[in-house]
Amino acid sequence: MPAPTxxxxxxxxLSVRLFLATLATQESLAAYLGVxxxxxxxxxxxxxxxxxxxxEHTGLDxxxxxxxxEQQAVCGLLAAEGTGERRVFRLPPGHERVLxxxxxxxxxxxTALLPLGGVARALPDLLAAFASGGGVPDDVYGEDWRQGHxxxxxxxxxxxxxxxxxxxxxxxxxxxxxxxxxxxxxGSGAGWASLALATAYPSARVVGLDVDAEAVAEANxxxxxxxxxxxxxxxxxxAFAARGRVYDVVCLFDTLHEVPRPVExxxxxxxxxxxxxxxxxxxxxxxxxxxxxxxxxxRFQYATSLLHCLPAGRAAEDSAATGTVMRASHVEAxxxxxxxxRVRSFDLTDRFHRLYRLDG
Numbered sequence: 286m287p288a289p290t291x292x293x294x295x296x297x298x299l300s301v302r303l304f305l306a307t308l309a310t311q312e313s314l315a316a317y318l319g320v321x322x323x324x325x326x327x328x329x330x331x332x333x334x335x336x337x338x339x340x341e342h343t344g345l346d347x348x349x350x351x352x353x354x355e356q357q358a359v360c361g362l363l364a365a366e367g368t369g370e371r372r373v374f375r376l377p378p379g380h381e382r383v384l385x386x387x388x389x390x391x392x393x394x395x396t397a398l399l400p401l402g403g404v405a406r407a408l409p410d411l412l413a414a415f416a417s418g419g420g421v422p423d424d425v426y427g428e429d430w431r432q433g434h435x436x437x438x439x440x441x442x443x444x445x446x447x448x449x450x451x452x453x454x455x456x457x458x459x460x461x462x463x464x465x466x467x468x469x470x471x472g473s474g475a476g477w478a479s480l481a482l483a484t485a486y487p488s489a490r491v492v493g494l495d496v497d498a499e500a501v502a503e504a505n506x507x508x509x510x511x512x513x514x515x516x517x518x519x520x521x522x523x524a525f526a527a528r529g530r531v532y533d534v535v536c537l538f539d540t541l542h543e544v545p546r547p548v549e550x551x552x553x554x555x556x557x558x559x560x561x562x563x564x565x566x567x568x569x570x571x572x573x574x575x576x577x578x579x580x581x582x583x584r585f586q587y588a589t590s591l592l593h594c595l596p597a598g599r600a601a602e603d604s605a606a607t608g609t610v611m612r613a614s615h616v617e618a619x620x621x622x623x624x625x626x627r628v629r630s631f632d633l634t635d636r637f638h639r640l641y642r643l644d645g
Contacts, residue, residue, distance in 0.1 A: 312360045314405075316384065317398045318353060319362075321429075325376065325384040333366070333375035386436065388443045395436030403430025404592045411596055420600030423497070426593065435475030435500060438539055441635055442477040446538075447485040450565075453631040454642055457563045460533055464488035469532040471524045471554060472540025476504025476517075482536075483508075483517045493519040494527055524553040531559045538567045539638070541619075542611045543594055545601035551623035551643070563642060564625070566616065569609050570632070570639040582636050586610055616641055 289295040319325045327342045328334060334342065336351035343350075354374045358365040362384065363374045376384070386394040403426035410421045423430070451458045460466055461482065466489040470479040473493025483491045495501050504519040524544075535554045544550045554564050571586050572579065579587070590609035599606050607615075617628040626645025633640055 312362075313398060313401055315353065315356055315360070316362065317401050319357065319384065320386075320394050320398050321402070324350075324353065325381065328363070328374070328376050329381045329385055333373040335370070335373050337370075338373075388439045390440035390444065392440070395433045395439065399429045399433030399436075400593070401429075403427055403433060406430075407593075407596075411592070414596050414599070418599075420598065420604065421593075421596035422600040423597050426597070430593065431497070431500065435477075435503075439475070439477045441638065442481045442538070445633075445635060446478060446481050449631075449633055449640060453633075453640060454563065454565070457534060457565065457642075460562075461486040461489050465490060466534065467532045467559070468492070468534045468536065469494060469527065469530070469557060470536045470538065471527075471550070472537055472543070473504060473519055474500050474539075476500075476507050476519055478536065478538045479504070479517055479519070480507060480511055480513060483513045484511070489516065491517045492532075493517070494522045494524065495519065496521065496523050524550045524557070528553055528556060530557055532557050533559050533562045535562065535564045536567075537565070539569075541566055541568050541616070542590075542607050542609050543598055544607075545598055545604040547605055547607055548619050548622045551620055551625070555624050555643070563644070566620075566641040566643065567638050568611055568616065568641070570635075570637055571610050571612055573612055573614065586637075613639065613641075 289298050322345060323343060324339065327339060331338070331342055336347050336354055339345070339350050339354065340347035354363060355365075357363040358374055362380060364377045365372055365374050367373055382389045382391045383393050386392060406429070407421055407426045410425050413419075414421050450461070461468070466486060468479075468482055468489050468491040470482070470491060470493040473479050473495045474497070476493055479491045479493040483489055493501070493504055495504070498521045501519045501521050505514070508514045508517040508519070535557050537550075537554065541547050541550070551564075558564055569586050570582070572583055576583070586609050595606060595608035598604050598608065613630050616630070620628045620641070620643045624645075625643040627643070629642045629644075631640040631642075
């Protein structure tokens with residue numbers, strides 16, 4: 286789109302843009318209601334339904350459901366057929382992949398919809414943080430953010446992580462394939478990366494470390510459900526608590542930018558690495574230098590940083606206040622400050638992430 290040619294045109298263009306952004310936010314919040322109330326799941330299970338039928342399926346109020354169903358049809362997320370009381374609504378083919386939770390890479394439940402609820406809950410604290418210079422602890426963002434963050438990379442870890450290792454770090458892949466291989470997943474969160482590694486490498490024993498006790502409990506339950514509990518375990522701990530242990534592969538996946546003291550954490554990970562082992566970091570893929578305006582991915586990373594990652598990181602004392610926008614040069618500088626002498630980065634097929642290997 287060409288740049289406006291006058292201040293009046295610029296004002297009109299910005300007004301339209303922000304209106305459309307507001308509309309998108311409202312429609313995303315309506316989709317959030319559909320996720321939280323189980324409405325998309327009910328429609329997927331039962332097929333088309335009227336407001337009264339959906340009320341019967343879910344136990345919810347029919348009048349609110351009629352308003353929600355009509356809004357969803359007007360914005361194109363649902364299809365509608367019939368008139369009046371006989372009008373029924375359904376998920377168009379393919380929409381269930383986006384609007385219900387799964388390891389489908391197209392699902393936006395964890396990536397986009399649940400985090401909205403967490404951010405909404407935290408907005409008063411975020412406003413106060415701008416004045417105080419303090420942080421906003423993760424627990425302020427609540428269960429929506431925790432579940433959203435935990436599931437956001439599920440598809441990446443379960444479907445793409447191992448092929449990336451095979452392609453970009455073949456010696457690490459070979460070491461993980463040999464018996465026995467010891468792996469630590471620092472900042473393991475929901476446990477999807479640890480479980481993916483243990484599934485792909487039957488000789489590997491994986492330990493996940495995370496400071497979130499609820500996430501650790503859920504990850505251990507997932508390991509048991511998957512039949513992997515003998516080789517995969519999760520502990521409430523951070524990299525500093527694991528000093529003295531030795532692992533063949535040390536992983537920090539989508540974690541480093543949230544660590545309050547990233548250089549010290551990398552140094553601790555370096556100390557855990559066995560001779561000939563590797564430290565792997567996967568984190569946000571952003572531009573090599575500040576560029577404005579940015580593309581959609583850069584805009585997403587900055588918004589995520591502003592609304593969660595920076596304030597959550599600043600909740601800890603002596604925080605480095607890194608935020609999501611951690612450029613490749615920043616990662617290299619932190620790694621070298623932690624004692625590593627060689628840093629290699631790999632652009633992945635996923636536009637949101639970059640993989641790093643730290644050696645030396």
